[in-house]
Amino acid sequence: MLDIKRVLASAPRKPKDAELRELLTPWGEALAAGGERAKAHPRPQLAREAFELLDGWWDYAIAAIADAGGAWRDAPPPAAWDGRIRVPFSPEAPLSGVRRQVRPDELLWYRRALSCTKPAGGERALLHFEAVDYACAVQVNGTRIGEHAGGYLPFSFDVTDALADGENELVLCVWDPSDAGTQLRGKQRLARGGIWYTAQSGIWQSVWLETVPEExxxxxxxxxxxxxxxxxxxxxxxxxxxxxxxxxxxxxxxxxxxxxxxxxxxxxxxxxxxxxxxxxxxxxxxxxxxxxxxxxxxxxxAFRTVGVEPDAQGVPRFCLNHEPLFLHGVLDQGYWPDGLMTAPDDEALAHDVRAMREAGFNLLRKHIKVESDRFYWWCDKLGMLVWQDMASGGGTPDPWHSSYKPTFFRASWGRFADDDPRHFPGLAADDPAFRKEWTATCAGTVRHLRNHPCVVAWVLFNEAWGQFDACRAVEAVRALDPTRPIDAVSGWYDQRCGDFLSVHNYFRPLEVYPDAARPPRAFVISEFGGLSHHVDGHSSLETSYGYGSSGDLASFRGAVRATLAQADALEGEGLAGYVYTQLSDVEEETNGILTYDRRVNKLAEGGAS
The missing domain is CATH 2.60.40.10 (Immunoglobulins)
Structure with missing residues (x-):
């Protein structure tokens, strides 16, 4: 039975133009007071001693320009610079020192000096960017080095031939259409509100320089x-x-x-x-x-196997090392009040993993973004399983197809073919450039993260946000990585492919649904819960958003624990695991186990995070 009252209370709202309250995490507070981020190697799975982090203060400028989407490749650097920006934080993030939204009709410029010696003896200098949102062109000493488009994956350039002994100048030009375009952007929106978050632009992960031998x-x-x-x-x-x-x-x-x-x-x-x-x-x-x-x-x-295998009763289960393991998961948006998509420090990443382990969870679903490689290293080290989402994009989700219809009519979930071009507009997947980019980035994400033992499943599409050809995508990912199970469609509009029947259930009694696929797949509730509690002094807004609210912490804890217990009780009925919404509050959302500033653990009796 659909809980109509809860549906209405959680209905999407028109974004309010209210300024977010400034919140600092403990690590952001230390950084704002003059501290520095930990100088950890950005890629522990291929680390050399000779590397230099370029994070820190750079020059920046934001300039409006006609046809910014075509000009970013060849535009000349600005004659004057606006000030300084702390990399790797986007200009929209408080820790950047800029606090300015970059618009789709503007270019974002970066500049910094490089004090280095031109490599000799055949050595090469490699300039690495862990992530830049969205498209960028790079110059060293006025020489154009290369360009890159795509906001979530790392890339690098060999800058050896452009370097000179002594002082060098690095310049970067960035264009980001945000949700005015169809490119991959996750949950970013220029008009944030509800489940959609502040859009950000430019460099948002570490930049570093590495010297390697010619061979x-x-x-x-x-x-x-x-x-x-x-x-x-x-x-x-x-x-x-x-x-x-x-x-x-x-x-x-x-x-x-x-x-x-x-x-x-x-x-x-x-x-x-x-x-x-x-x-x-x-x-x-x-x-x-x-x-x-x-x-x-x-x-x-690390040595381990993962897959979906039948248990002693023939029920499909998620298995680790060929033994059934019930998944106690939590949704991890990977957002921070002071850094947005960028964690304020390496230890902040570790904190979230440890906090969820201590709360009894064994899995994080990294939601609609690719995280810093350091996050996966911490999960490898601390023993946290990860379900990895692919970043989403496409057009603006159609409210009827992406929300209202599947919420009110569960029978629609398996009756909307995503390989029919007539359905692409309803799935926000009608732009062929988006479909091409999604396919390439999905493959790149698998290649980038497949060495991490913590990553135990790939999640391809979420709630019809740019969903298309899921069965074909499953085949492509399986060819790249036959060692992990695949959640083809998380939410609704199942296409009877992949290894899971994966549903979202915020408004109905929790139960295990029969699978129309043959052979049947493991059943998971890949989102549910989302209970809300607003903690004064630790929330971005006076308003709050979630799926059911509690007036005090005691009732919140009781409601969350009761909801988790209901899900746990379904293991005997065939449930293979669940993902509770969510790890932390994010902006208007106050349905986190931790507050947005990570200072209060709402589930812990003492409240300390």
């Missing part, structure tokens, strides 16, 4: 196969040297091997009989040492 490892694919007692490695390399690998367990060598480069790749398999398996209760990691000519790098790996 070096470019990328590493790690494929642990515990059932076979093997570790299979595939490295993309530059040069004709030999790749030597050592696998270490607590500094003791377990295995080693070598492979000569052929056609830009090195392939080798190490025998690892009876490996120590990774799990949330025992997140055991092995270290890797790599050498290729004069190149030296470190990495790590």
């Amino acid at each position: 070096h490892v470019v990328a590493l694919e790690i494929d642990p196969r515990p059932d076979e007692g093997k570790l299979v490695l595939s490295a993309a390399v530059r040069g004709e040297a030999t790749l030597a690998v050592r696998l270490l367990d607590d500094d003791a060598e377990v295995a080693h091997g070598e492979a000569r480069a052929e056609n830009g790749r090195c392939e080798l398999a190490l025998d690892v009989p009876d490996p120590h398996l990774w799990s949330p209760d025992d997140p055991h990691l092995y270290d890797l040492e790599l050498s290729f000519g004069r190149d030296r790098a470190t990495s790590y790996c």
